[in-house]
Amino acid sequence: MDLKELIYKRKSTRSYKNEAVDAVTLNKISDFASKMKALYPDIRVKWEFADRDGIRCMLPWTTPQNIVIWSEDKDGAYENVGFLFQQMDLYLQSLGLGACWLGMGRPNGKATGEDGLKFMIVLAFGIPKEDPHRKDISEFSRKPMADISDVEDERLEVARLAPSSVNSQPWYFTHDGDRIHVYCAHGGIFRGKGLALMNKIDMGIALAHIYVANPETFEFFDAEADEIKDRYYIGSIKI
Ligand SMILES: Cc1cc2nc3c(=O)[nH]c(=O)nc-3n(C[C@H](O)[C@H](O)[C@H](O)COP(=O)(O)O)c2cc1C
Incomplete structure:
Protein backbone atom coordinates (compact mmCIF):
# COMPACT_ATOMS: atom_id res chain seq x y z
CA MET A 1 0.00 0.00 0.00
CA ILE A 127 4.53 -5.21 16.03
CA PRO A 128 0.77 -4.91 16.45
CA LYS A 129 -1.33 -7.61 18.09
CA GLU A 130 -4.10 -6.94 15.58
CA ASP A 131 -4.52 -5.51 12.09
CA PRO A 132 -3.00 -2.00 12.30
CA HIS A 133 -5.29 -0.67 9.56
CA ARG A 134 -8.92 0.38 9.37
CA LYS A 135 -11.04 -1.54 6.90
CA ASP A 136 -13.32 1.29 5.97
CA ILE A 137 -13.52 5.08 6.13
CA SER A 138 -16.69 4.83 8.28
CA GLU A 139 -14.40 3.69 11.14
CA PHE A 140 -12.90 7.20 11.42
CA SER A 141 -14.44 9.44 14.07
CA ARG A 142 -13.95 12.91 12.56
CA LYS A 143 -15.70 16.29 12.19
CA PRO A 144 -17.68 16.77 8.98
CA MET A 145 -16.07 18.79 6.16
CA ALA A 146 -18.44 21.73 6.88
CA ASP A 147 -16.81 22.15 10.32
CA ILE A 148 -13.24 22.30 9.03
CA SER A 149 -13.50 24.32 5.81
CA ASP A 150 -15.38 27.38 4.51
CA VAL A 151 -16.25 25.46 1.36
CA GLU A 152 -16.76 21.78 0.62
CA ASP A 153 -13.38 20.76 -0.88
CA GLU A 154 -12.73 17.08 -1.62
CA ARG A 155 -8.98 17.79 -1.68
CA LEU A 156 -9.15 18.45 2.08
CA GLU A 157 -10.60 15.04 2.88
CA VAL A 158 -7.06 13.78 3.58
CA ALA A 159 -6.63 16.51 6.23
CA ARG A 160 -10.04 15.77 7.71
CA LEU A 161 -8.94 12.17 8.35
CA ALA A 162 -5.64 13.15 10.02
CA PRO A 163 -4.92 12.04 13.59
CA SER A 164 -4.69 14.68 16.32
CA SER A 165 -4.07 14.89 20.05
CA VAL A 166 -7.20 13.69 21.92
CA ASN A 167 -8.82 13.72 18.48
CA SER A 168 -9.18 17.52 18.83
CA GLN A 169 -8.97 18.18 15.05
CA PRO A 170 -7.97 21.85 15.53
CA TRP A 171 -7.64 22.67 11.81
CA TYR A 172 -9.71 25.07 9.73
CA PHE A 173 -9.23 26.01 6.07
CA THR A 174 -10.41 29.06 4.12
CA HIS A 175 -10.23 29.46 0.36
CA ASP A 176 -8.86 32.53 -1.43
CA GLY A 177 -8.48 31.99 -5.18
CA ASP A 178 -6.03 29.14 -5.66
CA ARG A 179 -4.63 29.58 -2.13
CA ILE A 180 -5.93 27.86 0.97
CA HIS A 181 -5.25 29.56 4.32
CA VAL A 182 -4.66 27.21 7.22
CA TYR A 183 -5.77 28.01 10.79
CA CYS A 184 -5.51 26.35 14.20
CA ALA A 185 -8.12 26.64 16.96
CA HIS A 186 -7.02 28.65 20.01
CA GLY A 187 -7.25 26.62 23.19
CA GLY A 188 -10.39 27.42 25.19
CA ILE A 189 -10.22 28.03 28.94
CA PHE A 190 -10.25 24.32 29.67
CA ARG A 191 -7.31 23.62 27.41
CA GLY A 192 -3.82 23.86 28.81
CA LYS A 193 -0.50 24.92 27.33
CA GLY A 194 0.40 21.28 26.66
CA LEU A 195 -2.57 20.75 24.36
CA ALA A 196 -1.86 24.05 22.57
CA LEU A 197 1.62 22.74 21.69
CA MET A 198 0.21 19.36 20.68
CA ASN A 199 -2.25 21.21 18.43
CA LYS A 200 0.68 22.73 16.54
CA ILE A 201 1.95 19.19 15.92
CA ASP A 202 -1.59 18.28 14.79
CA MET A 203 -1.50 21.10 12.24
CA GLY A 204 1.74 19.74 10.77
CA ILE A 205 0.16 16.28 10.66
CA ALA A 206 -2.85 17.50 8.66
CA LEU A 207 -0.53 19.38 6.28
CA ALA A 208 1.55 16.21 5.87
CA HIS A 209 -1.53 14.33 4.67
CA ILE A 210 -2.16 17.08 2.10
CA TYR A 211 1.48 16.88 1.01
CA VAL A 212 1.48 13.07 0.75
CA ALA A 213 -1.68 13.25 -1.40
CA ASN A 214 -0.17 16.01 -3.62
CA PRO A 215 3.61 15.53 -3.51
CA GLU A 216 4.31 17.19 -6.86
CA THR A 217 2.23 20.33 -6.40
CA PHE A 218 2.18 21.00 -2.62
CA GLU A 219 3.47 24.45 -1.65
CA PHE A 220 3.47 25.95 1.85
CA PHE A 221 4.11 29.67 2.37
CA ASP A 222 3.25 32.70 4.50
CA ALA A 223 0.53 34.79 2.81
CA GLU A 224 0.02 37.00 5.89
CA ALA A 225 -3.67 36.11 5.85
CA ASP A 226 -6.07 37.83 8.25
CA GLU A 227 -6.77 36.31 11.65
CA ILE A 228 -10.21 34.80 12.05
CA LYS A 229 -12.35 34.42 15.18
CA ASP A 230 -11.07 31.84 17.68
CA ARG A 231 -8.33 30.65 15.34
CA TYR A 232 -4.78 31.67 14.58
CA TYR A 233 -3.03 31.60 11.23
CA ILE A 234 -0.45 28.89 10.49
CA GLY A 235 0.36 29.47 6.80
CA SER A 236 -1.11 28.99 3.35
CA ILE A 237 -0.92 26.23 0.80
CA LYS A 238 -1.37 25.64 -2.90
CA ILE A 239 -2.05 22.08 -4.02
C1 LIG B 1 0.19 14.96 18.71
C2 LIG B 1 -0.56 13.73 19.17
C3 LIG B 1 -0.40 13.24 20.47
C4 LIG B 1 -1.07 12.07 20.87
N1 LIG B 1 -0.85 11.58 22.14
C5 LIG B 1 -1.44 10.41 22.51
C6 LIG B 1 -1.16 9.82 23.78
O1 LIG B 1 -0.40 10.38 24.59
N2 LIG B 1 -1.75 8.64 24.08
C7 LIG B 1 -2.59 7.99 23.20
O2 LIG B 1 -3.08 6.91 23.54
N3 LIG B 1 -2.89 8.53 21.99
C8 LIG B 1 -2.32 9.69 21.62
N4 LIG B 1 -2.57 10.23 20.36
C9 LIG B 1 -3.44 9.52 19.43
C10 LIG B 1 -4.80 10.23 19.26
O3 LIG B 1 -5.58 10.02 20.40
C11 LIG B 1 -5.47 9.70 17.99
O4 LIG B 1 -4.67 10.05 16.87
C12 LIG B 1 -6.86 10.26 17.75
O5 LIG B 1 -7.73 9.87 18.80
C13 LIG B 1 -7.45 9.79 16.42
O6 LIG B 1 -7.48 8.39 16.32
P1 LIG B 1 -6.69 7.60 15.18
O7 LIG B 1 -5.24 8.00 15.25
O8 LIG B 1 -6.87 6.13 15.54
O9 LIG B 1 -7.29 7.94 13.86
C14 LIG B 1 -1.93 11.40 19.96
C15 LIG B 1 -2.09 11.90 18.66
C16 LIG B 1 -1.42 13.04 18.26
C17 LIG B 1 -1.57 13.50 16.85
Missing part, protein backbone atom coordinates in the same frame (compact mmCIF):
# COMPACT_ATOMS: atom_id res chain seq x y z
CA ASP A 2 1.41 3.43 -0.83
CA LEU A 3 1.42 6.23 1.71
CA LYS A 4 -1.52 8.04 0.13
CA GLU A 5 -3.75 4.95 0.39
CA LEU A 6 -2.75 4.60 4.04
CA ILE A 7 -4.29 7.98 4.87
CA TYR A 8 -7.67 6.28 4.40
CA LYS A 9 -6.74 3.16 6.43
CA ARG A 10 -4.40 4.19 9.24
CA LYS A 11 -5.23 4.22 12.92
CA SER A 12 -3.44 4.54 16.25
CA THR A 13 -2.40 1.14 17.58
CA ARG A 14 -2.30 0.70 21.35
CA SER A 15 -1.81 -3.05 21.63
CA TYR A 16 1.59 -4.53 20.77
CA LYS A 17 3.45 -7.81 20.90
CA ASN A 18 6.37 -7.88 23.26
CA GLU A 19 8.78 -8.42 20.37
CA ALA A 20 11.34 -6.03 18.97
CA VAL A 21 11.24 -4.91 15.36
CA ASP A 22 14.23 -6.49 13.55
CA ALA A 23 17.39 -4.66 12.53
CA VAL A 24 16.66 -4.79 8.78
CA THR A 25 13.34 -3.03 9.33
CA LEU A 26 14.96 -0.49 11.67
CA ASN A 27 17.42 0.29 8.87
CA LYS A 28 14.56 0.85 6.43
CA ILE A 29 12.95 3.22 8.95
CA SER A 30 16.20 5.17 9.32
CA ASP A 31 16.55 5.34 5.57
CA PHE A 32 12.98 6.64 5.16
CA ALA A 33 13.62 9.26 7.88
CA SER A 34 16.49 10.68 5.87
CA LYS A 35 14.13 11.28 2.93
CA MET A 36 11.16 12.90 4.71
CA LYS A 37 10.19 16.37 3.52
CA ALA A 38 10.30 19.23 6.05
CA LEU A 39 7.76 22.04 6.33
CA TYR A 40 10.50 24.38 7.57
CA PRO A 41 13.78 22.96 6.21
CA ASP A 42 15.85 25.47 8.23
CA ILE A 43 14.76 24.09 11.60
CA ARG A 44 17.21 21.49 12.88
CA VAL A 45 15.52 18.23 13.96
CA LYS A 46 17.02 15.12 15.49
CA TRP A 47 15.41 11.77 16.26
CA GLU A 48 16.54 8.53 17.84
CA PHE A 49 15.19 5.11 18.66
CA ALA A 50 14.54 4.53 22.35
CA ASP A 51 13.58 1.28 24.00
CA ARG A 52 10.90 0.93 26.65
CA ASP A 53 13.26 1.86 29.49
CA GLY A 54 14.20 5.08 27.72
CA ILE A 55 10.64 6.42 27.93
CA ARG A 56 8.48 7.62 30.80
CA CYS A 57 4.74 7.34 30.17
CA MET A 58 1.73 6.94 32.42
CA LEU A 59 -0.30 4.97 29.88
CA PRO A 60 -1.13 1.32 30.60
CA TRP A 61 0.44 0.13 27.33
CA THR A 62 4.01 0.35 26.07
CA THR A 63 6.04 -0.64 23.03
CA PRO A 64 9.50 -2.19 23.00
CA GLN A 65 10.63 0.59 20.64
CA ASN A 66 9.91 4.27 20.18
CA ILE A 67 11.09 7.23 18.16
CA VAL A 68 12.03 10.23 20.30
CA ILE A 69 12.00 13.56 18.46
CA TRP A 70 14.03 16.69 19.28
CA SER A 71 14.09 20.06 17.56
CA GLU A 72 15.55 23.51 17.62
CA ASP A 73 13.10 25.66 19.58
CA LYS A 74 11.92 28.09 16.87
CA ASP A 75 8.60 29.33 15.49
CA GLY A 76 7.12 26.50 13.45
CA ALA A 77 9.10 23.78 15.29
CA TYR A 78 6.06 21.79 16.44
CA GLU A 79 4.29 22.08 13.08
CA ASN A 80 7.51 20.96 11.38
CA VAL A 81 7.84 17.90 13.61
CA GLY A 82 4.20 16.93 12.99
CA PHE A 83 4.71 17.35 9.25
CA LEU A 84 7.91 15.29 9.15
CA PHE A 85 6.89 12.44 11.41
CA GLN A 86 3.36 11.99 10.11
CA GLN A 87 5.14 10.82 6.97
CA MET A 88 6.86 8.32 9.29
CA ASP A 89 3.54 7.28 10.92
CA LEU A 90 2.22 6.39 7.46
CA TYR A 91 5.47 4.67 6.49
CA LEU A 92 5.52 2.52 9.65
CA GLN A 93 1.95 1.45 8.91
CA SER A 94 2.92 0.68 5.30
CA LEU A 95 5.40 -1.86 6.75
CA GLY A 96 2.52 -3.54 8.63
CA LEU A 97 3.70 -2.06 11.93
CA GLY A 98 1.47 -0.30 14.45
CA ALA A 99 2.21 3.27 15.51
CA CYS A 100 0.84 5.88 17.91
CA TRP A 101 1.88 9.46 18.64
CA LEU A 102 2.59 9.72 22.34
CA GLY A 103 2.00 13.22 23.69
CA MET A 104 2.08 11.75 27.18
CA GLY A 105 5.52 10.19 26.68
CA ARG A 106 8.84 11.72 27.78
CA PRO A 107 12.40 10.54 27.42
CA ASN A 108 14.05 9.57 30.69
CA GLY A 109 16.45 12.37 31.46
CA LYS A 110 16.51 16.03 30.52
CA ALA A 111 14.03 17.68 28.13
CA THR A 112 16.89 19.64 26.57
CA GLY A 113 19.64 17.60 24.94
CA GLU A 114 23.36 18.30 25.19
CA ASP A 115 23.14 19.94 21.77
CA GLY A 116 20.49 22.44 22.95
CA LEU A 117 17.69 20.73 21.03
CA LYS A 118 14.36 20.57 22.84
CA PHE A 119 12.37 17.38 23.33
CA MET A 120 9.20 17.53 21.20
CA ILE A 121 7.28 14.24 21.24
CA VAL A 122 7.50 10.44 21.08
CA LEU A 123 6.17 8.27 18.26
CA ALA A 124 5.62 4.74 19.58
CA PHE A 125 5.73 1.84 17.14
CA GLY A 126 5.97 -1.92 17.11
